[in-house]
Amino acid sequence: AQSVTQPDIHITVSEGASLELRCNYSYGATPYLFWYVQSPGQGLQLLLKYFSGDTLVQGIKGFEAEFKRSQSSFNLRKPSVHWSDAAEYFCAVGAQSAGKSTFGDGTTLTVKP
């Protein structure tokens, strides 16, 4: 069965500082991996996705993620965080059909001025 672990429940960073959110997955084959962001009271917005190919994936809002098969990880990074990045971030793994995805428990990001 597929599973996703986001080890950090809550992270606080200063505005302008770099950010890395961790994600570890368990899946028997090559996974389809996603990062989503959710603002309070809103649905999920896709930041980026990995299906195959280049292991460094660029997304929207200046985010990137790196797929490391040997570590079963797909960590999300941003070089300089903006106050508007404060939100909850979810990592997800999907099977061949992305219609069924398994989500991590999320990481809440707080940005200090």
Added chain:
Amino acid sequence: KAGVTQTPRYLIKTRGQQVTLSCSPISGHRSVSWYQQTPGQGLQFLFEYFSETQRNKGNFPGRFSGRQFSNSRSEMNVSTLELGDSALYLCASSYVSGGPSTDTQYFGPGTRLTVL
């Protein structure tokens, strides 16, 4: 292109009642998935519909059901509501042409269901 829309946005029901939530996918998208989001359980997959057929199903009791219409719009129904059904119900649509690059899910804003 309009995004995924869900109606109603907020709903209050009492235990034992039933409820129907609606989801209109992005135009041209044929797959609709439903998720339940709660503080305790996080995001959990309910089911997925594709071309009016249920293609995948999560681990939820039979009180949770859904359907998809020929225009790809989907509804989910919860019968005999329990307090634990209070949650944000999210709908997501995807294109599904057969290639993985198109199987990206786009989420609606959700329906916040409160069961009293």
